Amino acid sequence: MNSFTFYNPTQLVFGKDSIEKLPQMIAQFTEGKKILMTYGGGSMKKSGLHDRIMNLLTDFEVTEFGGIEPNPRLETVKRAVQVVKENDIDFILAVGGGSVIDGTKLISAASTSDHDPWDIVTRKAIPESAVPFGTILTISATGSEMNAGSVITNWETNEKLGWGSPLVFPKFSLLNPEILYTLPENQTVNGIVDSMSHLLEQYFNEAENSAIGDAMIAGVMKQIMAAGKVALKEPQNYEARETLMLGATVALNGFMRMGYNGDWATHNLEHAVSAVHDIAHGAGLAILFPAWMKYVSEKQPARFAQFAEDVFDADSSLSEEEKIQTGIKGIEDYWTSIGAPSRLSDFNISEEDFETFAEKTLFNGPFGNFCKLDREDVLAIYQLAQ
Known part of the structure; x- marks a missing residue:
């Protein structure tokens, strides 16, 4: 085998009661109260998950950012970065599958940087810090909930590139298999x-x-x-x-x-x-x-x-x-x-x-x-x- 060093700091919280642990999980990583919740097309609202999460976050000030696409797009990430900076966000909560989490990883890294987010993806800029974030997984597919990789699509140039940084491991990921019941x-x-x-x-x-x-x-x-x-x-x-x-x-x-x-x-x-x-x-x-x-x-x-x-x-x-x-x-x-x-x-x-x-x-x-x-x-x- 090649020589290697294994590192994975993500706390995986798995089971039917995992989501109820959300407030104390966030409190481990920030004393702040300003949360950005990122998600995709809004299916979590139809399923009742959105209300469930909001009831758990009553002690926090929650700003929502929906509409992260499958194959998350650079322009969407850029809009979210502006929201983080304008609202002095302390913590990001990604609710979704791999696309939402991948997009959130770049939002996390780009929000503490003056570089263009695409420069991070293309490795012209190396992140030095990131806004902490956690995930609530709604689709089992990519494994992005417990790794430091991300794939972003630049629709203007028709490029889809992977990137990663140890700074964008999710702090925690909450996995309840019951959430998958309503998947198409x-x-x-x-x-x-x-x-x-x-x-x-x-x-x-x-x-x-x-x-x-x-x-x-x-x-x-x-x-x-x-x-x-x-x-x-x-x-x-x-x-x-x-x-x-x-x-x-x-x-x-x-x-x-x-x-x-x-x-x-x-x-x-x-x-x-x-x-x-x-x-x-x-x-x-x-x-x-x-x-x-x-x-x-x-x-x-x-x-x-x-x-x-x-x-x-x-x-x-x-x-x-x-x-x-x-x-x-x-x-x-x-x-x-x-x-x-x-x-x-x-x-x-x-x-x-x-x-x-x-x-x-x-x-x-x-x-x-x-x-x-x-x-x-x-x-x-x-x-x-x-």
């Missing part, structure tokens, strides 16, 4: 794909020995797949929602990548697509990951054969090629069975876009830690996904 089916599906994709990105890694990670990833992935089937049939099955929620969190909180980085090429491929066509991140991953697997498995067959054994219990008597196909087909078939999309063309994306996508993915040169992709590789994968 497509959001549950996208969340399952997203969390599985994070595990896949880390399974296919650059280390010579990732035995501990392999075992954890395979175990978590199997549990997510089983729970996903149940949750889609029984949306109010607490045990299934519980498994999906914790599974998505541990899939990207650092536990699964001790000793290696993982590949992350497919996320780069997807970011280029959804920076131009505003499709859900999970949907894009469902389309592109099988295409990446088919293409790269020809270059790294042994690892893909092992994947089939670890995750799909492929019989040891099968040939290497048969194992490879078992693993790839296993992912494809599962995602198809839960209603995930499978082709770029389903979103009216044409081959004419591929050169644009490739240009965006290769702005720093070839990418991918498990298998480096150049322009020819990138175009071939998009073609397989078409």
Whole structure:
């Protein structure tokens, strides 16, 4: 394994009574009373969560900032930063899924800086401080509730970039699986794909020995797949929602990548697509990951054969090629069975876009830690996904 230092300071508060602990959790990190509550499209108001939170925050002065989009946009973050500065906000509460939390991370860092928020994303400016924030998770998908990463879309330049800083770990995250009961089916599906994709990105890694990670990833992935089937049939099955929620969190909180980085090429491929066509991140991953697997498995067959054994219990008597196909087909078939999309063309994306996508993915040169992709590789994968 590579040498590593593990650090994750986020307090995870999990269970049916987690949200009721909100006031004392905030009090751990600020003596101030001015709270900015960030959220997305307002579904939390329809579900009653908004009223529930406000009843818990009666001792605080709450300013609301809604409308953070899926694939959170730079211009929205900039408006929120102004609100923080104008109102001398002491603490930010992000109520939502990965998009709201990702946007809040940049709001947090940019609100104590004179730099343009995009300079932070592009690493032209390094944050030196941040407004403390916590989260109430409403969608299990990205794992952003317990990591220091964020992805922001600049719609003016059609760029979607990831960034991170140790300063933007959430101080706490409150996770109640009951909140997931009312999720639309497509959001549950996208969340399952997203969390599985994070595990896949880390399974296919650059280390010579990732035995501990392999075992954890395979175990978590199997549990997510089983729970996903149940949750889609029984949306109010607490045990299934519980498994999906914790599974998505541990899939990207650092536990699964001790000793290696993982590949992350497919996320780069997807970011280029959804920076131009505003499709859900999970949907894009469902389309592109099988295409990446088919293409790269020809270059790294042994690892893909092992994947089939670890995750799909492929019989040891099968040939290497048969194992490879078992693993790839296993992912494809599962995602198809839960209603995930499978082709770029389903979103009216044409081959004419591929050169644009490739240009965006290769702005720093070839990418991918498990298998480096150049322009020819990138175009071939998009073609397989078409």
